[in-house]
Structure formats: structure tokens, C-alpha cells
Amino acid sequence: xxxxxxxxxxxTLGSAALAQDQFQSRCQNFAAxxxxxxxxxxxxxxxxxxxxxxxxxxxxxxxxTSQPVSADLCRVALAVATSNASEITLEAWFPRDxxxxxxxxxxxxxxxxxxxxxxxxxxxxxxxxxxxxNGHNGTSGEPFYKAPEVLEDFVYxxxxxxxxxxxxxxxxxxxxxxxxxxxxxxxTGGRQGMKLAQDFPDELDGIVAGAPAFNWNGLLSFxxxxxxxxxxxxxxxxLSVDKWSLVHDEIVRQCDDLDGAKDGxxxxxxxxxxxxxxxxxxxxxxxxxxxxxAQVNTVHQILSPLLSTNGSLIYPRMQPxxxxxxxxxxxxxxxxxxxxxxxxxVVYSDPNxxxxxxxxxxxxxxxxxxxxxxxxxxxxxxxxxxxxxxLLTYHGLQDQLISSENSKLYxxxxxxxxxxxxxxxxxxxxxFQISGMAHCSEGDGxxxxxxxxxGFSGSTDPEDNVLMAMVxxxxxxxxxxxxxxxxxxxxxxxxxxxxxxxxxxxxRNVFKGPGNYTDENAWECI
Numbered sequence: 001x002x003x004x005x006x007x008x009x010x011x012t013l014g015s016a017a018l019a020q021d022q023f024q025s026r027c028q029n030f031a032a033x034x035x036x037x038x039x040x041x042x043x044x045x046x047x048x049x050x051x052x053x054x055x056x057x058x059x060x061x062x063x064x065t066s067q068p069v070s071a072d073l074c075r076v077a078l079a080v081a082t083s084n085a086s087e088i089t090l091e092a093w094f095p096r097d098x099x100x101x102x103x104x105x106x107x108x109x110x111x112x113x114x115x116x117x118x119x120x121x122x123x124x125x126x127x128x129x130x131x132x133x134n135g136h137n138g139t140s141g142e143p144f145y146k147a148p149e150v151l152e153d154f155v156y157x158x159x160x161x162x163x164x165x166x167x168x169x170x171x172x173x174x175x176x177x178x179x180x181x182x183x184x185x186x187x188t189g190g191r192q193g194m195k196l197a198q199d200f201p202d203e204l205d206g207i208v209a210g211a212p213a214f215n216w217n218g219l220l221s222f223x224x225x226x227x228x229x230x231x232x233x234x235x236x237x238x239l240s241v242d243k244w245s246l247v248h249d250e251i252v253r254q255c256d257d258l259d260g261a262k263d264g265x266x267x268x269x270x271x272x273x274x275x276x277x278x279x280x281x282x283x284x285x286x287x288x289x290x291x292x293x294a295q296v297n298t299v300h301q302i303l304s305p306l307l308s309t310n311g312s313l314i315y316p317r318m319q320p321x322x323x324x325x326x327x328x329x330x331x332x333x334x335x336x337x338x339x340x341x342x343x344x345x346v347v348y349s350d351p352n353x354x355x356x357x358x359x360x361x362x363x364x365x366x367x368x369x370x371x372x373x374x375x376x377x378x379x380x381x382x383x384x385x386x387x388x389x390x391l392l393t394y395h396g397l398q399d400q401l402i403s404s405e406n407s408k409l410y411x412x413x414x415x416x417x418x419x420x421x422x423x424x425x426x427x428x429x430x431x432f433q434i435s436g437m438a439h440c441s442e443g444d445g446x447x448x449x450x451x452x453x454x455g456f457s458g459s460t461d462p463e464d465n466v467l468m469a470m471v472x473x474x475x476x477x478x479x480x481x482x483x484x485x486x487x488x489x490x491x492x493x494x495x496x497x498x499x500x501x502x503x504x505x506x507x508r509n510v511f512k513g514p515g516n517y518t519d520e521n522a523w524e525c526i
Contacts, residue, residue: 061113122184322400
């Protein structure tokens with residue numbers, strides 16, 4: 001009896017080792033199997049879980065030389081020609097513990113960096129995942145200069161090609177192919193997700209698009225106007241980081257308890273219309289604890305929508321509550337790099353254009369040009385609905401780079417264009433406001449929703465993980481009613497202080513009690 005009891009564990013260990021050997025062998029031999037038009041294999045490597053994937057060839061501005069991985073995987077890097085004058089670098093990561101699902105990831109900013117953290121995060125969850133460099137390398141917009149094919153890749157063709165080729169590769173690598181296909185991205189990646197939803201509605205089963213940078217020309221115009229509003233450091237209109245902290249404290253004082261709870265978080269900025277003349281310095285005085293009239297005007301301009309010369313809306317206001325996150329990034333007294341590059345290398349094709357001269361007529365020039373419909377602002381998702389594809393968007397209400405007001409604007413445009421009530425939109429499109437979340441991650445509140453590694457609480461329960469909520473919606477027909485976020489004590493991976501269930505728009509969260517605001521059951525979506 002004793003020897004017989006030992007036999008099963010020994011056989012199990014041997015089978016596991018054999019399976020791992022088979023996986024490694026499949027990986028090592030995969031390059032010879034790839035024979036697609038316009039596709040060249042650059043490398044195929046087996047990467048063991050618990051080690052780092054080397055990114056030695058990654059360009060300096062992408063600021064990453066290695067990527068920790070948690071799962072055994074096969075890493076495939078390819079060059080895919082998209083025209084006679086352009087190509088994308090595409091990576092496909094195939095996990096050994098595969099869940100039968102394909103997933104594409106997006107990019108950030110001006111988008112020439114593969115989001116390796118997203119590849120590692122999602123392969124760790126079992127997805128066969130692809131990511132591309134958006135048709136150029138690095139974070140600058142300079143590759144767009146007089147290069148329309150490269151620009152076209154950035155606007156839509158890179159992410160679309162990545163989905164098409166990625167699916168082919170997944171079918172080639174795994175005998176079982178894939179059952180369902182998904183997309184996960186934030187910021188520029190959110191815009192790419194919306195582009196797939198609008199222009200390629202039947203290619204994926206589920207799309208998760210966070211803080212989308214759609215209404216692109218309006219967004220960069222809003223960023224472009226910030227320097228003319230604040231002026232350079234030292235000017236009368238400029239606010240230091242400390243002064244912006246003072247502004248933030250006053251805005252929170254005025255708006256924090258509008259939701260019924262004093263927790264340092266503005267739960268719904270729709271109800272927050274701050275007037276910072278309350279901290280105006282007394283006549284003739286100056287202090288670190290007050291603002292001059294010029295500085296008050298600066299704050300009020302940033303918290304106002306950007307209008308065209310004829311008074312039409314170009315972009316909504318920056319939502320109040322994001323000040324401490326925005327100050328060191330976009331209220332710096334220098335032109336915002338992405339906006340500057342867009343007008344230099346795309347709108348005017350003039351590398352010598354001076355971004356300090358930006359005015360609303362420059363915004364109007366960009367809106368009129370709109371190459372390859374980069375605006376991504378089509379408010380008719382009938383084809384997406386008819387294809388059965390599900391779309392989930394979320395936006396942090398402390399976002400310092402892309403105002404959450406813009407996502408709400410899209411929701412209402414969608415309602416008007418399609419003539420649908422919220423419960424009808426809910427059938428295929430759901431939008432969640434994430435209070436206490438900054439740009440895609442971090443923030444003062446329960447911002448850990450599983451949308452990326454920095455927001456992963458360790459739970460793959462659909463209630464706690466927005467990606468797995470999409471999987472449940474697609475595969476089981478159970479849509480998410482709320483998105484439950486975790487408030488970490490000290491960033492992702494640290495203990496969870498409390499949870500909060502974020503409401504699907506247009507519902508909003510109010511504190512009903514009893515108990516403390518940290519009790520998720522003391523809140524109600526109304």
C-alpha cells in the first residue's frame with residue numbers, strides 16, 4: 001500500500017514536466033511555423049514565470065529595459081508591414097496556463113511604446129495577449145512628420161492589424177485556438193478601444209476602454225491652452241504646486257460632502273462648481289495661504305470649457321478634484337509636450353512652430369484637419385450593438401490628463417444620436433465613473449479595479465476586476481452592475497484599506513449610512 005501511494009505523485013510530477021517540455025518545444029519551434037504575408041519574425045523566446053523578460057532593444061524614451069513576468073510564456077516579436085512605407089512591431093505573449101481567450105492591449109500618449117506591463121498582467125491571468133508599438137518607436141510625435149503612413153498606423157491601423165495578426169498567431173500556436181476575444185487599454189489605449197468599437201465593431205467580443213483619449217483634437221487643444229492660461233513659472237498667472245494644493249483643499253472643502261460623506265473625495269463632480277475667490281488674498285496682501293486675482297482667474301479658466309471663436313464647445317472643463325495630480329504634470333508653466341508635438345509634426349508640419357503662441361484658431365485648424373478621423377468621436381454604435389459586442393468604459397474622477405467630463409459628454413451624445421434610454425444602452429455599453437482614481441491608476445480613493453497591474457488587488461472575481469467583469473458579461477451574459485474598487489494603504493500590492501462600489505452612469509454614488517464611509521454597503525447608487 002505504501003509504494004502504491006507514492007506512485008501517483010511521481011506520475012503527476014512527470015506529466016507536469018513533460019507538459020512543460022512540450023510547451024517549451026512548441027515555443028522554440030514556433031518561428032518556423034509563422035508564414036503570413038508581410039510578417040517577419042524577429043525573436044521567439046521561452047520566458048519562465050518569476051523571471052524578467054529582457055527589453056534590451058527598447059528605445060530609451062520608453063524607459064523600460066526589462067519586464068517581470070509571473071507566468072511561463074512564449075514571447076514572439078514580429079515586424080508587420082502595414083504599407084510600403086510603414087510597419088509595426090508586434091509582440092504576442094502566449095502563456096502556458098492558457099484560458100482560451102485572446103486579448104489585445106493598447107498604448108499611451110503619442111504611443112510608440114509597447115505596454116509590456118499590460119502583456120505581463122494579462123498573460124498572468126491566462127490570456128494570449130498582443131501589443132504593438134503603434135507604428136513608431138518612442139514617445140515623441142516626430143515620426144509623424146511628413147509621414148502619413150506612420151500617422152495612419154497611430155490613428156487606427158496598428159491596433160487593428162495587431163488584432164487581426166494576433167488572432168492568426170493564437171490559432172497557430174494553440175491547437176484549440178481561442179473561444180473569445182477581448183481588448184484592454186487606457187488613455188490612448190482607451191481611444192484605440194473606442195476606435196475598434198466604432199470602426200471594427202465585429203472583431204472582438206468585449207472591449208474595456210479606460211479614460212479614452214477620444215475627441216482627440218479637442219483634448220490636445222485643451223492641453224494646448226494650459227500654457228497660455230498659466231503662463232511660465234514666475235508670471236502673475238502661474239500657480240506653484242503648493243498653491244494648487246491650496247486650491248485643491250478649498251475645492252474639496254466646498255464639494256466633499258455633497259455626496260453625504262466627508263472622505264476627501266468628490267464622488268460626483270457634476271455637482272461641484274467651485275468658486276475659489278474664497279481664498280483670494282486681501283487687497284494689497286500676499287501669502288502662501290491665498291491667491292491673487294490673476295491666480296484665481298487661472299483656476300477658473302482651467303475649470304471652464306474650451307470654446308471656439310463662434311462659441312461652440314471644443315472640450316469640456318477639467319473636472320474639479322484633480323489639482324494635486326495635474327499640477328506637477330500639466331500646470332508646469334511649460335507647453336504640454338504631446339500637444340506641442342501634434343501641432344509641430346501633424347497639424348502644421350513645422351518643427352519650428354512655437355507652442356507658446358497657441359490660441360483657439362490653432363484648435364480650429366486641428367479640428368478641421370482630423371487626419372484619418374483621429375477624433376474617434378462617432379456617436380452611433382449601432383453596428384457594435386448589432387454585432388453583439390460588449391463595450392465597457394471607465395474614467396477616474398481625479399484624472400489629471402483627460403477630463404472625465406469628456407466621457408460623460410460622449411455618453412450623452414450617444415444617447416441623443418441613437419435615441420436610446422440608459423437601460424437600452426446598458427444592453428451593450430456601460431460607463432463607470434471611478435471616484436478617487438487619477439489617470440488610469442492611483443488616486444485618493446478606491447481606484448484598484450483590476451484594469452492594469454497597478455490596479456490589481458489580487459482578486460480575479462468579476463466584482464473586483466473590470467477585465468474579468470467583461471469576461472463574465474460576454475461569456476455568461478451577466479453584465480456588471482457596479483465596478484468594485486479597492487483603496488490600497490500604500491499603492492498596488494499593499495493591503496486594502498476599504499472597498500467602494502462605483503456606479504454605472506448616469507447613476508451616482510451617495511452615502512446613506514449607517515456607519516463609516518469606508519463601509520461599501522453604506523453607499524447607494526441612485
